[in-house]
Amino acid sequence: MVPLAAKRKKGLVIVESPAKAKKIGGYLGDEYIVRASVGHVRDLPAKAADIPAKFKKEPW
Template sequence: MAKQRTGKHLVIVESPAKAKTINKYLGDGYIVKASMGHVRDLPKGNKAINLETFEPTYEIIKERGKEKLVSELKKLAKDAPEVYLATDLDREGEAIAW
């Protein structure tokens, strides 16, 4: 039997300004958090792509507190009944949502 998720719905956007605006329109059943832009990148050097399968290997960006932010988002997502990825409809928004 699956664990009942009793937390609030999680909405992830790119910027704090968007999070603040969207939060005004959603009810108490939602938490809106900003990813603050990119949260992952390819590692430097030869470890970025598996040369046999061409699979990329990503890592969480270590600067600007991204590791702490990703940890917080994971914790919120575990208890959320739904997670909504509301990033921009562009290449960068897709990279964040992926």
């Protein structure tokens, strides 16, 4: 039997700076993954098909 906690997916929180990511990650704990964008996130596509062709071959 797999424990319930092992079945849960972690939430992702994206903040602007690494310092904010560290601080917020400390508050949220292990249930969340907190990462820094190191800049502004302006417009995210709703689905992968909406990504412009010129960016599809870019490494992630």
